[in-house]
Amino acid sequence: MAANNSVVGGELSTYKFNDRVIVVQVLVSVFLCINFLLITTLFMKDFYTAMRYILFAITLLSDSLFLIMTDFLLILSYIKISMQIWLCVIMYIVLSMYTFVTPVTLTAMTLERFVAICMPLRHGELCSTRRALHCILIIHSLSSIPCIVILSIFFASAPFSFYTQGRICSVEIFIFYKWQGHLRSAIQQLYFFIMCIAIVFCYVKIMKVAKAASGENKKSTWKGLRTVILHAFQLLLCLIQLWCPLIEAAVLQINLLLFINVRYINYVTFILAPRCLSPLVYGLRDEIFFHALKYYALCGLYKQQSSNVS
Template identity: 35%
Template sequence: MMNLTVFSTFNNITYINNQYLQMHQHVQIGFIIIITFCFCFFIYFILVLLVVYFTTPHVRENARYILFAHMLINDTVYLSLGLFLSMGVGLLIYIPVPICYILVTCAAATFRITPYNLAFMALERYVAICFPLRHTMLCTAQRSYVAIAAMWFVGWLPSFADFIVLISSVEIKYFSRNLLCRHQSLLVLPVQNIIQSSILIGSFILVSLVILYTYIKVMLIARKTGSGKSSASKAGRTLILHAVQLFLCLLSLTSSFSEKYQGEYNFLVIMLNFLMLMYLPRLLSPLIYGIRDKVFSKSIKKMYSTIK
């Protein structure tokens, strides 16, 4: 009789565990579907904005829109890599170190480039409001492309330094390993963390000072005009948006702390981090610009009215 009771209890526990595992798998699949849908929406919206950019001649020659289009492309690359890496870690997929290093390095570079892009966009608005007569001379399409090249050069410098430190300090057999592909897994030496943290902190401080300086100068001009609808006031609100974007980029760094959790809900934590700290901040900029900017909003309305 006791054996039957123990056997029945064991069956009940097994059934409950199976039910729990099935529910856990369903939740994982649900999160994957939600994340995939959100990512596809982002890509679709970015493509609409880029179509407007590439099909409107005067937009392609405007420094402000060149920098904006570059930010869209850069954020798309960052989110694509971020989604792939998050899925890989969440689903416990092990990747060879060389491939992982390339993916993580590209993701880190595109992450660093976003604040630099915000700084140049803030400077463009500053020149447009404070030096309107010199704006067309200073903010040309050619100089915008030079600024983009400078962003990529500076953005990749820490990665080059990290690579030199890594190959000069670890054994060659390290690169034959497979691991869960995330940034923390590739920090095998303390100096790597020092290099990454120092440059990241310095970049955020510098960009914050640039945005703060340009905002103060632009708002002084807006106060002189005394009109809430003046171009200076609109530029001031744009700079506030850039400051919010910078803060959200900084906030996304907190994901590294929550991802140290290795419990049974690790996958959900990683997916929530991607959705809240990586996806939503990048969606904010194209969404607001697409609605707020007259050039893009008119072109999008015209595009969809033609389709209908």
């Protein structure tokens, strides 16, 4: 959670920490502008009728919500404004779920590419618009499981008076015992392991089809394979995010200043960065979507220029 980057940030000088906050604001603003343009393109055309574009829209919407909320918590913690625990619980529910929505959706998008390349005759049946809506429900259900487990233990452990206290909102306030932190890490590692297996499985299967294909099919299959590779890299960054709490907990035992620096680097590298790679993997590499994106990005001038050239 972005607020975690500054929970103990009071130990640093104001000038140094202020530089970090400004960097985050610039990055978040750029990513949100890009996401807004991509979302506008998706809804202005009929892209929402295809499963891969529907899932793409889900990643953009979830990433945008996640960035806005984490940035908000980062600013609150920087200016040291606390909130009541019940309000922090609500924010934690949303952020915890959407921490997993992006990697789980990316895994679903990889499976969709696997079906398109390895099972082309059943792609229309398995990846219909109706199936996409069912897939969205499954994604959010799977993403909410870690949050349900952590909060169930928290509600059983916390006294009623605790909910009216004012604290700087961070995930640490929901951890009362060490074993709760270990359980949280175990759940995250389980998700990491399952999603890695799915990615490797799809990659191997698509590689076999690519070697056996010929002509136009071979070119199309290798293009799909390159997309899966780039997609796997993006997913890897998202999955490493699930290991960050375990690494940060170990670093905290060594040095407080090192913990603050590591947490900031983790936020920029494994939370902000993966959420700007979606446009590269699923936007710019898709020819149809790319032309639509250029049209709206240039306010219709691209289409007019193309007509003049023709």
